[in-house]
Amino acid sequence: MIILSKNIGGNYKVVLLPRTKPSTLTQLECLLPRYHATRTLREKLNDLLVREASGYEGEQSLDYYYGLLDLKEFPILHGLRLNNGDQFFQMDTLILFPNFFLIIEVKNYSGLIRYDVDSGLLTREKKDGVIERFDDPVAQARVQRHQLLKYLLSIHYPQVPIHTLTVFSNPKGILQIEGKTNDLILSQRLLKRIPELRKYYKKNYLSISELESLGKTLAQHHKPYNRKIIERFNIDRVMIRNGVWCTKCKKRMMVREARSWHCKPCNHSDPNAHIQALIEYREIFGDTITNKEATEFLGSPSRHVTKRLLSHLKSYGTTKGTVYSLKEL
Numbered sequence: 001m002i003i004l005s006k007n008i009g010g011n012y013k014v015v016l017l018p019r020t021k022p023s024t025l026t027q028l029e030c031l032l033p034r035y036h037a038t039r040t041l042r043e044k045l046n047d048l049l050v051r052e053a054s055g056y057e058g059e060q061s062l063d064y065y066y067g068l069l070d071l072k073e074f075p076i077l078h079g080l081r082l083n084n085g086d087q088f089f090q091m092d093t094l095i096l097f098p099n100f101f102l103i104i105e106v107k108n109y110s111g112l113i114r115y116d117v118d119s120g121l122l123t124r125e126k127k128d129g130v131i132e133r134f135d136d137p138v139a140q141a142r143v144q145r146h147q148l149l150k151y152l153l154s155i156h157y158p159q160v161p162i163h164t165l166t167v168f169s170n171p172k173g174i175l176q177i178e179g180k181t182n183d184l185i186l187s188q189r190l191l192k193r194i195p196e197l198r199k200y201y202k203k204n205y206l207s208i209s210e211l212e213s214l215g216k217t218l219a220q221h222h223k224p225y226n227r228k229i230i231e232r233f234n235i236d237r238v239m240i241r242n243g244v245w246c247t248k249c250k251k252r253m254m255v256r257e258a259r260s261w262h263c264k265p266c267n268h269s270d271p272n273a274h275i276q277a278l279i280e281y282r283e284i285f286g287d288t289i290t291n292k293e294a295t296e297f298l299g300s301p302s303r304h305v306t307k308r309l310l311s312h313l314k315s316y317g318t319t320k321g322t323v324y325s326l327k328e329l
């Protein structure tokens with residue numbers, strides 16, 4: 001998909017792979033309000049939700065700087081995940097310039113962040129004084145660079161230099177670096193570092209149209225990560241609450257009566273409230289649903305009513321074996 005978006009600087013940038021909300025984040029948002037979890041697992045899933053949301057927010061915050069940069073026609077791919085044989089690798093952002101490819105890795109850590117160039121030790125001191133240790137971002141960048149080189153070689157592209165930047169995007173983060181590096185930076189430094197790099201690499205390897213064609217190929221090979229949380233954490237189906245959340249108060253389940261959904265406490269009616277519930281079902285469980293599953297999940301009064309509620313969906317199979325697709329919702 002190609003999206004031409006007019007950005008702040010008034011230039012057009014070619015986003016060959018737009019940023020999408022990570023599947024893990026969407027799944028957790030749908031699952032957690034319905035899940036009767038043990039305290040430990042709830043905390044674990046909540047932590048994961050906070051991390052995913054923060055990472056996504058950090059990546060989005062950089063759009064402001066990409067807008068200010070003179071990126072014009074250079075292809076940009078967000079969240080590209082590729083398969084190198086049996087390994088997958090994912091890049092927060094990849095920008096294709098004629099003279100080099102730029103991988104941008106985003107960290108949205110808040111607090112005091114310290115990095116020691118010699119040892120590769122990255123720590124964060126939080127407000128409460130607790131110190132956490134993270135993986136060495138330079139080593140991570142090296143792995144990504146290696147993976148992308150290997151991938152490009154496998155699709156017969158010339159050896160274009162690949163540069164990596166680690167960007168700390170959180171406005172509440174303070175970055176303290178021990179030693180010398182230009183490639184671990186705060187967001188605003190992108191405005192200086194990207195133009196520097198564009199001058200630093202002298203030779204052009206690919207034309208703009210070749211870059212676009214490469215970008216399209218990469219976007220086509222994108223393999224999004226969408227493993228289901230319920231599988232990852234072995235979550236029992238019976239622990240997930242059924243029902244159609246009230247589309248007004250979002251706190252109670254609605255009841256289907258007289259061709260509409262009703263929430264008694266707030267006296268709200270919405271004939272199409274089941275659509276949102278089916279979207280949540282898709283995020284939590286998967287792309288298809290049977291009449292039996294939908295009757296149970298929606299709390300529909302009968303299979304006959306469910307059949308009507310699902311009638312606008314594409315279906316496969318016949319009578320008892322009918323499976324409805326939730327993909328287009």
Ligand SMILES: [Zn+2]
Nearest residue numbers: 246249263266
């Ligand atoms: Zn309500």
